[in-house]
Amino acid sequence: MAAKRRAQMVEETRAKLIQAARKAFATKGYAAASMDDLTAEAGLTRGALYHNFGDKKGLLQAVIGQIDAEMLARMRAVRDQAETRWLGFLAEGVAYIEMALEPEIQRIMLLDGPAVLGDPSLWPNQTACLRSTTQTIQALIDEGTVRPMDAEAAARLINGAALNASLWIAAADDPHAVFAKAIEAFRYLALGLLQTER
C-alpha cells in the first residue's frame, strides 16, 4: 500500500474527484452543486480540489474533457464501421443524437458547459471532433459526393441540427417516436449537401 507511486496516488484522487463531480453536476447542475458535498462524497475536502483543479471551473473543464473524449471515441468507432464514407458521415450524426439523449451529457455538455466555459467549439476535444467531421465532409466534396462548399460550415450546421434534435428528443413525452422523426429529418437535411443530381 505504501509502495504506491506518488503520481499514481494523485491520479486516483483526481479520478475520484472527477467521478464525484460528474455525478453531482449531472444531477444537481453546475451552479447548485456544492464543492463541500462533492469532495465529501469522494472522501476528500475542498483543499484537494483547489490544489488539483484551481477552481470550480477547472473541475468542470476536467469533467468535460473526460466526457468529450468518450464521445469522440464512440463517434470514430461508428464512423469507421460504416461501409461508405457517406454512410459513415450519417452514422456519426445519428450517434451524436443518441449520445445526447443521456441526461449527463445533456446537462453537463449542452447546458452548463457552454454557459460557464463559453462557446463549445473552442473546447480542445470538441475542435478535434469538429475537425474530424470537417475532414470527412471535405473528402466527400473531393470525391464528388457532396457539392463544393465550405466543409467546416457544413459540419457545424449539421452538428447544430443534430444537437437540437437530441434536445428535442430528451424533452419529449415519447422519446422513441420523436427519435424516429428526428432521424428522418436529419437524413433529409443531409441530402441537401449532396450534388444536385441523385
Place this chain on the structure above:
Amino acid sequence: MAAKRRAQMVEETRAKLIQAARKAFATKGYAAASMDDLTAEAGLTRGALYHNFGDKKGLLQAVIGQIDAEMLARMRAVRDQAETRWLGFLAEGVAYIEMALEPEIQRIMLLDGPAVLGDPSLWPNQTACLRSTTQTIQALIDEGTVRPMDAEAAARLINGAALNASLWIAAADDPHAVFAKAIEAFRYLALGLLQTER
C-alpha cells in the same frame, strides 16, 4: 406627479429592473450579476426585485420574455415581407442567424437561459416561434414544395442549424466572412427538405 396611477408606477419599476438586468446579464453573465448592483443601477433595492419577480430566476424569465417577443416580431416581419412562402422560410432562418449575432442574445438567450431555465423549446414565446415555423413548413408540404415529413422535426433541426451557425459566427475572428459561409451552408441544408425534382 402624484396623480400617476398605481399600476403605471409598477410597470415603470418593472421596466427599469428588466432594463438593468438585460444590461448586467448580457455583460457579466447571469451567475456573476449581483442583484445588489443590478437594483442599485436602477435606483432601487433588492426588495423591489423580490416583490415583483419572486427570485433571480424570475427576473431572468422576464428578461427572456421581453427579448423573445422582440425576436418573434422581427422574424414575422421578414417572413411576411418575402415574395414566396419558401423564400419567407429561408428569410426567417437568416434573420435568426443575424439576431443571434448580438452579444446580448448570445449570452442571455443561448447560453445562460437554457442552463438556468432548461430547454428553450418549452419557453412560452419560443414555442410560439416554433409553431410559426412549423406551420410554415406544413404549408410548404401541403403545397408540394417540401417533401412529406414531420413538419415540427424539420423546424427544430433547421432552427438548430441556424443557432449553431450564429454561435460559430460570433466566436469567429472574421464574422463577416464566416457569415457568408454559414448562409450558403444553411441554404444547401434547406434544399434537402425540397421535393427530389426541382
Place this chain on the structure above:
DNA sequence: ATAGAAACATACGGAGCGTATGTCAATTTA
C-alpha cells in the same frame, strides 16, 4: 376618514467560493 393592502426598503441569517495557513508523507540530497 379609517382600515387594509400593496409597493418597496431595511435587516438578518445562512450557504458557498476562494485564499491563507497548517500538517504530514514522500522524494531528494548529502
Place this chain on the structure above:
DNA sequence: TAAATTGACATACGCTCCGTATGTTTCTAT
C-alpha cells in the same frame, strides 16, 4: 541513512451574495 525540501491535502477564515422576515410609506376601498 538522516536531514531537508517539496508536494499533496486538510483546516480556518473572510467575503460576497441570495432569500426571507420585518418595517415603513403610499395608495385604494368602504
